[in-house]
Amino acid sequence: MQCVVPSRSLKAFGRAVHCCAKIGEEIYLEAQANQLLVRTVSLSRAAFACFSFAPQFFDKYRTMPIAGLAVNEQSLLKCKVLAKSCQHIFRSLTNIEKTVDHCDISLDLDESRLVFRLFCKHGITKTHYLRFSECDTLQAIYGTEHCVNQIACPGAVLNDSVVLFPVNLEEMTISVTDTELRLASYTEDLVDPKKVLHTEMVIQKDEFELFAIGLPADITFCLKEFKAILTFCDTLNEAMQIHFDNAGKPIILSVATDMFKAELVLATLLDPMNSSTTSSQQVPSSASQQQHFHPQSTPQHQSTPTIKSSPKHEYSSQQSASSHGPTSTGQLFGSGRSNDSQRPSHHTSSHMQVDHATTWVAPQPTPQQSPQRNHVAASGLLSSAFGSHHGADRMSPNIMPTLGSSIPPPATSSSLPRIGMQPVAVGGGGGADLAGEARAAAAAGVLPLPWTTIVRMTSMMMMTSILMLLRHLER
Amino acid sequence: MQQQQQDDAQPVPAFVARLANARRISVMLKSILLTDKNAVATVFILPGGIKFVAEDAKSMQANAFLQAAIFLQYTCPAELPPFKIHLEKLLDCLNIFSSGTAPAPAPTALKLTYCGPGSVLNLLLEEGGVFADCDLRTLEPDDILDFAFNSFGVHNKLIVKSEGMKGAFAELDTSSEFLEVVMSPDEPYLRLSTTGQAGQVNVDFPFDSFVIETFECFRPQCNRYRMSLIAPSIKGLAISTKTSMRMNARGFLSLQFMISNEDSQVSFVEYLCAPEDANEDSERDEESELSGTDSAHLLDGQPSYAHHEVSAPMEQ
Secondary structure, eight states, X not given: OEEEEEHHHHHHHHHHHHHHHHHOSEEEEEEOSSOEEEEEEOTTSOEXXXXXXXXXXXXXXXXXXOTTXXXXXXXXXXXXXXXXXXXXXXXXXXXXXXXXXXXXXXXXXXXXXXXXEEEEGGGOEEEEEEEOBOOOOOOOOOOSTTOSEEEEEEHHHHHHHHTTSOTTOOEEEEEEOSSXXXXXXXXXXXSOGGGSOOOEEEEEGGGSSEEEOSSOEEEEEEHHHHHHHHHHHHHTTOEEEEEEOSTTSOXXXXXXXXXXXXXXXXXXXXXXXXXXXXHHHHHHHHHHHHHTHHHHHHHHHHHHHHHHHHHHHTTXXXXXXXXXXXXXXXXXXXXXXXXXXXXXXXXXXXXXXXXXXXXXXXXXXXXXXXXXXXXXXHHHHHHHHHHHHHGGGGOOTTSOOOSSOSSOHHXXXXXXXXXXXXXXXXXXXXXXXXXXXHHXXXXXXXXXXXXXXXXXXXXXXXXXXXXXXXXXXHO | OOGGGTOTTSOOOSEEEEESOHHHHHHHHHHHOOSOTTOEEEEEEETTEEXXXXXXXXXXXXXXXXEGXXXXXXXXXXXXXXXXXXXXXXXXXHTSSSOTTSOOSSXXXXXEEEOSTTSOEEXXXXXXXXXXEEEEOOBOOOOOOOOOGGGSOEEEEEEEEHHHHHHHHHHSOTTSSEEEEEEOSSTTBEEEEEEOSSEEEEEEEOTTOTTEEEEEEOSOEEEEEEHHHHHHHHHHHHHOSEEEEEEETTOOEEEEEEEEOXXXXXXXXXXXXXXXXXXXXXXXXXXXXXXXXXXXXXXXXXXXXXXXXXXXXXXX
């Protein structure tokens, strides 16, 4: 394979490489008979970019036959290289435009290297040898024909708007109606809206060359890749086409000229309304579980094996959503997880361990949610672990949930070893034995039953001693 | 301007120099400031000019020479014994009026005074009527390496315009550990290459390139140099107009940068770098060979060049 990129095309090629480097870690090159494909996919597989360059983009474009391959595969060359090293070659594009006459890209099969040879002025030659690796064709499955919404605009319109958003903003929402397009910063439910800068921008449909909205929609996607393609578009002064549907369907941004085509496909977040209903569902589920405690015991026991394993994970990313867990453990351990209480579902005060167990069980089958919720999960598991074993015996709401040092102590001591002491250590820094638990519980600010009796006894003793003293004084 | 007017106890200074713009010195000294925090430089005050020498890891030497001609006044009746000075502190003093890299609105006048061994180096700077009087302690000098570059045959040398070299060095992969320099009478004439994570980068200069002014190469030579030692020379390259690259028979590289200023006066900054040689025994032989030739500035009893250790410069 050999192609020569002339000076006039170097800017576009370099920009394409930069764009790919911002999106993914590796650049997949594929030389087909009628085009050169430069593709990349982000690590999370949420963004896919594909740049295809027509033969007229190059001064010379030749795909050499490779001995041993079938005739119809002869013109195919597939390899992937590190995006960073490719970007290093086209690092200073202004310099390249000024000094480089043309760039020769060829494949050195003997040494397994991809060779970029930049011929600069004054006869200086800069050669970059990049190691490549074999790969399969990278292709995302998408189509623009089915998209109900389509927008066309010069790259500058959106690029200038996006620049106004905070630099470290991760996700952005685009809401379209018949008359306008609204760009808004997207923050997850977890974060307190009052503590985050929220930016919104509205663009009227007149700014766009084409604004065909079939169905008003709100879509949320990653901003970093979006910015990358916008920069590409803007620096080359090309118009951009955007095709999208509704939330959950990918958004496709494309640029097309005679010489090259660029397409970026971004995955969009599922409708945010859906995710909030899942969490709110957990609240009623716990309430309902209270009444159905006994039937739940079976599933609890079924879940025991999983509970056992949970201590090993401790802060692992087991999901979800045991929204009530944190509240209870917050009370249990008295610290640390209090920040979880920001979540709205916490106020369903489940000081009943029963609830913890049941609510933990309920969310378990739900699909995994965002990893930010993992800290919630671990604590929920711990509390539920104890709850499942103490069960019906401890229905008294007056007793603050404990780590098992409450009635009946023998039962708890027998159950705890099965669970494992690590959770105790994890939560409140307690020891690995019953006494340690009591300490932990005490440290957490929870009074175990024996202590209250001791207090009572002590107070009674004091009272009797005072009475005796008084009698003595009377005499 | 004798110091005696101000302080009767002060002896007659052995050296006085006045410079219209302190920036010249500071720019040159910055280019030989190596990365070591406690960078010191040995100062040689000669009748012909001042020479600052800095070293790194006993494998690399950078020196800056300011000729007497660029000074407004240069009084140095006799060669003075060398002394050592903290380079970073000296630069701080020279840049006392300037803020960072912004060019000073008015030139800072400088007067250097030195009374002899043991005394301080006095700098008197003036900008816009504001004076700064700095006294820098001088230290006992260490023996500096004498690379004896010219003693061994210099087979290959070339003079190239710095703009060509700047582009070449910018292209090289600074994350690479070594820089390989190939000079040969046939292709590829002059090649600089680095091998980094991604692969290899080569920059080739043809001998008839416009940027190459002279190219004399009699023997093909290929040597590797540690990138960490070469990196400071990029600073000198950035401010220079012409570069001279020479390689001697032992593979030592000498990069000389010619810096010219508005008055079309020139100063030179030179970097000498020892090659990276896998064969340590041959280095020891060379070391003993070296000790035989010139006894004045040698490090006696140094077992090897210790290319692979970054040894701290010999302190007092």
